[in-house]
Amino acid sequence: MKVAILSESPADEAAVRVLVDCAVGVRTETVALSLRSRGWPAVRNVLPAVLRTVHYHTDALHLVVVADANHSTCHNAELGLDACAAAGCRLCELRTLAAKVCRELRPVAGKPAVRAAIGLAVPSIEAWWHWNQRLEVTERVWREGRQKNRDPYSRNQLKTAVYGTDRPPLALEMDRMVAEAHRIAGCLDSFAQSFPDGFGSFLAELRQWRAPI
Numbered sequence: 786m787k788v789a790i791l792s793e794s795p796a797d798e799a800a801v802r803v804l805v806d807c808a809v810g811v812r813t814e815t816v817a818l819s820l821r822s823r824g825w826p827a828v829r830n831v832l833p834a835v836l837r838t839v840h841y842h843t844d845a846l847h848l849v850v851v852a853d854a855n856h857s858t859c860h861n862a863e864l865g866l867d868a869c870a871a872a873g874c875r876l877c878e879l880r881t882l883a884a885k886v887c888r889e890l891r892p893v894a895g896k897p898a899v900r901a902a903i904g905l906a907v908p909s910i911e912a913w914w915h916w917n918q919r920l921e922v923t924e925r926v927w928r929e930g931r932q933k934n935r936d937p938y939s940r941n942q943l944k945t946a947v948y949g950t951d952r953p954p955l956a957l958e959m960d961r962m963v964a965e966a967h968r969i970a971g972c973l974d975s976f977a978q979s980f981p982d983g984f985g986s987f988l989a990e991l992r993q994w995r996a997p998i
């Protein structure tokens with residue numbers, strides 16, 4: 786199974802693939818995406834082109850997208866997709882965009898339409914890698930902090946907790962992320978309970994890919 790991954794850095798991509806492989810139950814193959822810029826808003830801006838590339842120009846059927854929430858509006862399922870996206874939720878913004886692009890794709894002979902699964906790390910991907918460690922890091926803790934106008938932890942604090950420094954070299958970042966991803970891969974359901982919006986729904990989507998199309 787070939788799965789293209791669009792995320793904010795090569796290290797994110799390597800670690801996210803560990804989670805994807807565990808969720809779909811096979812070792813997925815990479816699909817090279819030539820991206821010059823990374824981070825948000827690059828992920829959002831290139832998403833339409835990446836979806837079209839995967840659909841028309843590769844033999845992959847699946848695209849995974851993972852971005853950081855940073856200080857964007859927290860997801861609110863009660864609002865519905867469009868209103869939540871309009872309120873500034875990155876998860877719903879990416880989902881709305883992906884759905885729109887997928888609706889516009891023309892069929893390719895002998896190949897089903899590309900499917901996208903979207904995850905959002907709140908507030909940053911280091912929150913995932915620090916899950917169940919020293920700091921209590923969950924979507925609920927982050928949301929409650931934001932409601933009181935006080936971040937419960939900063940991105941730099943999370944980086945230091947994961948890498949031992951807030952400016953890790955790429956090799957260290959990659960090693961630590963992949964190691965933590967392997968730790969988490971063994972307990973994806975508990976992990977999803979701590980990150981139900983940005984990871985739980987993403988996990989459910991990935992598990993649907995197990996079924997043959």
Ligand SMILES: [Zn+2]
Nearest residue numbers: 860869874877
């Ligand atoms: Zn939302």
